[in-house]
Amino acid sequence: MSINFQPKVDVVIPTYHPDTAEVRKLLVRLTEQTVKPAHLLIINTEESFWNPEITRGIEAAEVFHISKVHFDHAGTRNMGAGFSNADYILYMTQDAVPADKKLIENLLLPFRKPDVKISYARQLPKPDSGIIERFTRSFNYPDRNHVRRKADVPRFGIKTYFCSNVCAMYDREYLQEMNGFDEPCIFNEDMVFAGRTIRDGGEVAYAAGARVLHSHNYTAVQQFRRNFDNGVSQAMHPEIFRGIKSENEGRKLVGGTARYLMSSGRAYLIPKLIIQSAAKLIGFRLGRMYRVLPESVILSCTSNRSFWSYVSPDDMD
Numbered sequence: 001m002s003i004n005f006q007p008k009v010d011v012v013i014p015t016y017h018p019d020t021a022e023v024r025k026l027l028v029r030l031t032e033q034t035v036k037p038a039h040l041l042i043i044n045t046e047e048s049f050w051n052p053e054i055t056r057g058i059e060a061a062e063v064f065h066i067s068k069v070h071f072d073h074a075g076t077r078n079m080g081a082g083f084s085n086a087d088y089i090l091y092m093t094q095d096a097v098p099a100d101k102k103l104i105e106n107l108l109l110p111f112r113k114p115d116v117k118i119s120y121a122r123q124l125p126k127p128d129s130g131i132i133e134r135f136t137r138s139f140n141y142p143d144r145n146h147v148r149r150k151a152d153v154p155r156f157g158i159k160t161y162f163c164s165n166v167c168a169m170y171d172r173e174y175l176q177e178m179n180g181f182d183e184p185c186i187f188n189e190d191m192v193f194a195g196r197t198i199r200d201g202g203e204v205a206y207a208a209g210a211r212v213l214h215s216h217n218y219t220a221v222q223q224f225r226r227n228f229d230n231g232v233s234q235a236m237h238p239e240i241f242r243g244i245k246s247e248n249e250g251r252k253l254v255g256g257t258a259r260y261l262m263s264s265g266r267a268y269l270i271p272k273l274i275i276q277s278a279a280k281l282i283g284f285r286l287g288r289m290y291r292v293l294p295e296s297v298i299l300s301c302t303s304n305r306s307f308w309s310y311v312s313p314d315d316m317d
Contacts (some may be wrong), residue, residue, distance in 0.1 A: 007087040007111075008102055009169070011037045012080030015094045016045040016071070023094050024054050027061055035104040036060075037090065041080045045071045062161070068306055074181035074189040077165065089172050091165040091190075092212075099124060099211035101317050107169040110205030115200040116147065117174045118194055121167035121210040129215040131266060132273055137215055142208065148252055150202045158244045163194035163204055167212045186307045187226075188233035195240035220276050224283035225303035231287020232302070250281065 011030055017022060027040055040061040044050050047065040055061035064083070066076065081089055088111070103121065110119040122141045125134045127163075143155045152160045168190060174202065178196060181189040194204045218226070234241040261269050283301065290298055299305055 005109060007035075008085075009035060009088045009090055009108070010039045010041055010084040010086040010172075011090045011165075011239070012041045012043065012077060012084070013092050014043045014045070014071075014076045015050075015093060016068075017049045018044070018051070018054060018094050020051045020054050023096070024101065026092070026094065027055065027058050029098040029101075030104075031058060032101055033061060033098070033104045034248070035108060037085065037104065038086055038141040038153050041083050043076050043080050045076075057099050057295050069310065072184050073187060074183045074185035077189065078180040078183065081172065081180060084172060086172055088169050089175065090169045091192065093117075093166045093214070093242075095206060096123070096166050096212040096214040097187045103167070103210050103212065104169075106207050106210035109168075109209075110147065110207055111169075113203065113205075115149070115201070115203045116172045116205045117197050118163055119169045119205040119207050119210070120163050120165075120190075121212050122206070122208045123164065123166060123214045124211055125215040126213050128217070128219050131213050131261070132257060132269060132276070133217060135260050139253050141206075145206060145208050147205045148198065150198050150201065153198070153244075157239070157248060158241070158246050159249060160198060161191050161195040161204070161240065163190045165190040166214050167210070172273065182237070184307065184311050186232050186236075186302070186304050186311075187229040187302070188237075192233065192237050192240055195237070199240070215292055218276075222303070223276050224279040225301060227280040227283035228287040228290075228301040229303055231284040232290045233287075235288045235290060246284065247281070250284075258281055 030037055030040060037060060040058065042061060042063045044063055044065050045068050050063065050065065055063060077091055088108065090107065107119045107121060110116045123137055125137045148156065148160045178193070181193050185192070197204060234246065254273065257273055258270055261267055261273065286293070286301055299308060302308065
């Protein structure tokens with residue numbers, strides 16, 4: 001190893017309707033890391049969807065079952081952290097797979113700097129991803145490391161707080177000191193916590209050498225729903241997002257994607273890009289104004305209906 005300490009790392013993975021082969025592949029690759037995790041803590045929603053074959057023979061794996069009504073993007077991850085006494089907690093999603101054996105090692109490297117409290121990985125597109133999704137991954141996850149701090153907010157805006165729990169490592173003691181992720185949470189628990197960390201004087205590192213395979217081929221409707229929830233999450237946390245424009249980054253992404261499609265001879269995909277981008281923007285703006293929307297409209301827009309079963313829009317002022 002190229003770091004001068006031997007930390008203990010636990011991995012927390014929320015699952016729901018897990019694909020047996022995919023999640024088993026994730027767990028096996030985690031056990032093959034140069035820095036091996038002490039525990040693989042799986043918080044599975046609905047035991048009836050779980051196949052014991054997923055963890056067969058993997059001694060580090062522990063499975064905890066919860067019901068769907070108890071799942072929360074923040075609360076479920078906080079629950080996982082509660083089972084850990086490790087130095088660092090690595091959060092992953094069930095559809096991300098380490099690209100090599102140095103994922104954990106490379107995520108640990110930024111913590112040599114004492115102000116770094118979070119380190120997150122580069123996401124590479126899976127082989128079945130479309131060309132637009134591939135460009136989006138390269139836009140959001142470049143091949144160079146960087147560290148963001150409070151002084152970067154005027155220059156980078158909302159990108160200062162960018163972080164993804166698809167694959168992100170946290171200093172466990174700091175996570176505990178900050179009382180974990182804010183609950184309840186419909187979306188963006190990672191960026192909200194990163195924002196709190198940066199405002200608290202901490203730093204968030206992007207470790208480009210830590211790589212996972214993760215991508216989606218979302219439809220325009222799915223993009224609309226996800227971005228509606230994104231808008232809700234930002235409206236819920238004005239202390240983090242007030243005065244910071246998200247649309248600026250969206251415009252850069254759309255413009256860059258359009259130029260790439262044209263230069264690569266795929267201009268025929270620009271109408272698809274326009275439709276998807278419009279769906280994202282409309283969904284996001286509606287989400288930002290969720291407080292004035294009828295509950296029936298909220299439920300028709302969100303991708304997380306169960307969230308609204310235990311949280312009323314009136315309770316989120």
